[in-house]
Amino acid sequence: MDALKEKIDTLRRERNAVILAHYYTDSDVQDIADFVGDSLALSQRAATTDADVILFAGVHFMGETAKILSPRKTVLMPDMAAGCSLADSCPADEFAAFIAANPGRTVISYVNTTAEVKALTDIVCTSSNAVEIVRSLPPDEPILFGPDRNLGNYIRNITGRENMLVWDGACHVHEEFSLEKILELKQAYPHAKVLTHPECKRPIVLISDYVGSTAGLLKYAVNDTSTDTYIVVTEPGVLHQMRLAAPGKTFIPAPPSDPSCGCNNCSYMKLITLPKIAAALESLQPEILIPEEVRRRAEGSIRRMLEISARLGLV
Ligand code: 13P
Ligand code: SF4
Numbered sequence: 001m002d003a004l005k006e007k008i009d010t011l012r013r014e015r016n017a018v019i020l021a022h023y024y025t026d027s028d029v030q031d032i033a034d035f036v037g038d039s040l041a042l043s044q045r046a047a048t049t050d051a052d053v054i055l056f057a058g059v060h061f062m063g064e065t066a067k068i069l070s071p072r073k074t075v076l077m078p079d080m081a082a083g084c085s086l087a088d089s090c091p092a093d094e095f096a097a098f099i100a101a102n103p104g105r106t107v108i109s110y111v112n113t114t115a116e117v118k119a120l121t122d123i124v125c126t127s128s129n130a131v132e133i134v135r136s137l138p139p140d141e142p143i144l145f146g147p148d149r150n151l152g153n154y155i156r157n158i159t160g161r162e163n164m165l166v167w168d169g170a171c172h173v174h175e176e177f178s179l180e181k182i183l184e185l186k187q188a189y190p191h192a193k194v195l196t197h198p199e200c201k202r203p204i205v206l207i208s209d210y211v212g213s214t215a216g217l218l219k220y221a222v223n224d225t226s227t228d229t230y231i232v233v234t235e236p237g238v239l240h241q242m243r244l245a246a247p248g249k250t251f252i253p254a255p256p257s258d259p260s261c262g263c264n265n266c267s268y269m270k271l272i273t274l275p276k277i278a279a280a281l282e283s284l285q286p287e288i289l290i291p292e293e294v295r296r297r298a299e300g301s302i303r304r305m306l307e308i309s310a311r312l313g314l315v
Helices: 002-015 027-032 039-048 060-069 092-101 130-135 149-159 179-188 202-206 214-223 236-245 274-283 292-311
Strands: 017-022 035-037 053-057 074-076 106-110 123-125 143-146 164-166 193-196 229-233 250-253
Touching (some): 002 017, 002 027, 017 060, 027 236, 035 039, 053 060, 060 074, 092 143, 123 292, 149 164, 149 202, 214 229, 214 236, 229 236
Parallel strands (some): 017 035, 053 074, 193 229
16 A cells, blocks of 8 residues: 555656545545645635646546636546536536526526536535625525525525525435434433534534534534534544544544445545556546536636635635
8 A cells, every 4th residue: 555655656746746635535545635625625726736737536526626727737537437416416408497497696506516507607606605605795686506405595594595596406425314313422422512514404404513514514623622522414534634633532423314325425535546546647547628618607607706715715
């Protein structure tokens, strides 16, 4: 394994490559990355890196976002099958028809979408900045939000925006968490706090002590001094950075409804492995390519998100 890590290091230097990893990838992948972050931080890095090659240790829409922002760079996905059930729940032609049937609305799309959906979008958001991006619009602005129904409903409840249509999509991982099993864990660990990603269903959000993006959950877990035990309701890959940053604390992954299914793991993120990273750096394949017309239109919606986030100091 050390030989593999050395190979990755050598290739990374030779290719002038940067390895960006999402918190949901396996620990060994996070450990060799140049930067580990949530979707917002990863897109900010992809927009500003001076590397020639970006290797995305994450899922396809993240690689696409990097390519949209840095079209002259080579963007590598170690496994092109690393998709996203949430992005799949929003085909571009159906989303275009939804927009056409509801004209005059500002279209806000979660970053977990294809480049084609981003090209139909006015402003992209991530779970780190979705509430602030909606709040940055006039209070009576009609909004069409896609594709995550749980995040959309969470934003609607927090901001009180009634005039907000939400696409009916979801992430198969975050939909699987069981309220009953989380409540049982709370009984077993009465002093534990529940930290939840907003892609989870509303009943779980309602019993949570903190709701936020993966970076938000990590920051909260590290800085909070009220307890030392946390039930973490998101993909368990993020527990690796929590344990590194707060070794004295206990982090308990929330179980899915059927504990034997392992479906609280994002099977797409877990497709990214060290051997595939080495192979991609060696062959400079597979590479993300996006038709220029789609890329150009998608770029505007991502740049708008980055501008609003920079203005509001969201990193
Ligand atoms: P964040 O990176 O915004 O926390 O969202 C997580 C996600 O669903 C990535 O798949
Ligand atoms: Fe997509 Fe869900 Fe996996 Fe995130 S956890 S990449 S939203 S399938």
